[in-house]
Amino acid sequence: MPSISTEILIVGAGPAGASLAAFLSSYGVTGLMISAAPGTADTPRAHITNLSALDALRDIGVADECYRLGHQGEYTMHYRWCKIKFQSLTSIWLMVSGETLAEQEYARIYSWGNDPKRLTWEQKGDYAAASPNPGVLDLPQTLLEPMLVRFATNKGFKVQFNTQFLSFNRRKTDNLYLATVQDRLRDVEYEIVCKYLFGADGGRSLVASQLSLPMTIGNGGAIATNVHIRCDIEHLMKVRQGNLHWNLRLKRDDPWM
Ligand SMILES: Cc1cc2nc3c(=O)[nH]c(=O)nc-3n(C[C@H](O)[C@H](O)[C@H](O)COP(=O)(O)OP(=O)(O)OC[C@H]3O[C@@H](n4cnc5c(N)ncnc54)[C@H](O)[C@@H]3O)c2cc1C
DSSP: OOOEEEEEEEEOOSHHHHHHHHHHHHTTOOOEEEOSSSSSOSSOOOOEEOHHHHHHHHHTTOHHHHHHHSBOGGGGSEEEEEEOOOSSGGGGGGGGSHHHHTSOEEEEEEOTTOOGGGSSTTTTHHHHHHOSSOSOEEOOHHHHHHHHHHHHHHTTOEEESSEEEEEEEEOTTTOOEEEEEEETTTTEEEEEEEEEEEEOOOTTOHHHHHTTOOOOOOOOSSOOOOOOOOOOOHHHHTTOOOSEEEEEOTTTSTTOO
């Protein structure tokens, strides 16, 4: 396969890579962004978007689009803690069944600026003074990433999915980087020659590990199990709007939730 030349190569098209491509392209700087995945994120994951991020997105003219795509207000109104009925971790599926989300509620607090005390103009002051944007936004990365990729490609950035970064070298003669990548569709390797190489390839970054960059922040010490489900819980949520629902049995579960 012949090599490709580009001034800028971004490895990864997640929130970090896609926003880097969008911000660079807003200055007329273009390049190539690659991602091993077949497309943008397929699960929501990161979603609460703070005002500073939205200020930056407003600078490149996409904040209104973000507010159109995301949620505010009642959907981010509360954090809730409620009782869970399951007897063992193997019956974890019960956690998502209606009876447990609808079980006894231990506590509920207002979140993300939705405390009624803040809803009058006078009390909203700290949010309003901090940003021209109308508050914190719940914008899942499934919706944010395609928008950023579209913005960058409309401004001339090239994007290749199904392209896995393998390693890089620096060429002594001209100091350019040679990134070896694999086209996952054709199962062939080729080189991308670039002046600037950006590693935005997530928590298990190969770029960072090849540079021996120390990852100074480990995980929080707890074990997290992620279960992705799709079900209709509208009938339960009407009176339980919340951004996060913690299910637990007081005293018995600590540190499990
Ligand atoms: C289950 C789960 C729930 C989460 N919930 C939240 C939450 O509620 N709130 C929150 O703020 N965050 C949450 N996160 C974390 C959030 O998803 C990450 O912080 C965020 O995605 C990091 O963005 P990133 O662009 O740095 O990396 P990623 O989103 O990991 O993107 C990495 C990109 O690099 C590509 N890539 C990786 N390796 C290679 C390679 N070798 N070659 C080419 N491309 C490569 C991937 O295909 C992808 O495009 C959650 C994460 C998980 C897993």
